[in-house]
Amino acid sequence: MVSFAEISFAQLFKQIGLQDTPQILDVRLDEDFETDAFLIPSSYRLPYTEVEKSLDHIQSSKVIVVCHEGLKLSHGVAAELRSNMIDAVALAGGFVEWRRLQLPVISASVLPPKQYRNGLWVTRHRPKIDRIACPWLVRRFVDRRARFLYVPPAHVLDVAARFEAISFDIHGGEFFDQDPFSSFDMLLDKIGLKHPALTKMAGVIRATDSGRLQDAPEAAGLLAFSVGLSKLHRSDTAQMEAGLKLYDALYLWARDGLKETHGWPHE
Numbered sequence: 496m497v498s499f500a501e502i503s504f505a506q507l508f509k510q511i512g513l514q515d516t517p518q519i520l521d522v523r524l525d526e527d528f529e530t531d532a533f534l535i536p537s538s539y540r541l542p543y544t545e546v547e548k549s550l551d552h553i554q555s556s557k558v559i560v561v562c563h564e565g566l567k568l569s570h571g572v573a574a575e576l577r578s579n580m581i582d583a584v585a586l587a588g589g590f591v592e593w594r595r596l597q598l599p600v601i602s603a604s605v606l607p608p609k610q611y612r613n614g615l616w617v618t619r620h621r622p623k624i625d626r627i628a629c630p631w632l633v634r635r636f637v638d639r640r641a642r643f644l645y646v647p648p649a650h651v652l653d654v655a656a657r658f659e660a661i662s663f664d665i666h667g668g669e670f671f672d673q674d675p676f677s678s679f680d681m682l683l684d685k686i687g688l689k690h691p692a693l694t695k696m697a698g699v700i701r702a703t704d705s706g707r708l709q710d711a712p713e714a715a716g717l718l719a720f721s722v723g724l725s726k727l728h729r730s731d732t733a734q735m736e737a738g739l740k741l742y743d744a745l746y747l748w749a750r751d752g753l754k755e756t757h758g759w760p761h762e
Contacts, residue, residue, distance in 0.1 A: 524568070547575065614638045
């Protein structure tokens, strides 16, 4: 039975991957984390001793606190946040229960620690498919506050080095397409994120990005909307922000709507 100060794994799982996903704080002790260095998607590590000094950075209408087994640490931190007028609850069962149920996780060792919180990424300007799909994946499952820079192709790697950013969708960068796989495929694989909806999405994105529209019936539609967005926006950042909604919709279709159809009603 989940108490009023807790959220169940099923409730949290349904909220992950969405624009309004709660802020998820992982307060596991180092010794517990080191035995299983993975994170619940979009969560970030914050020692329980640093919560009070981090209050200014915890800006969310809802906070979920995760510890090893959902006991004293998560309940204590959640109560401390509530005492500061922040709506916070503990994850029932903690990270141990999440893992036991084989729910999605991401590797905490693939990216530098700072890239899981307010990280910086850089890619080529004038995005179409991968360069919006990858930011969507990062924002929704890795770092909800990640920032993305769009620069001329010739400067991507130098900007990455100078600004300590992660380069993607460019050869020589940290994540780029390797035929037949798209940059989205490579990023998904690298962070260790496994979920049927994301696998389905990856197939559509791969078919669209490679021009092999016959590989997925939905690819032609994704291409049409993506080209339309690029014509609608002069600003790459504005185009990306608008495009995130497109991938939100694609994700929910892949997660909850695959069996739905539409047609004229028969009289």
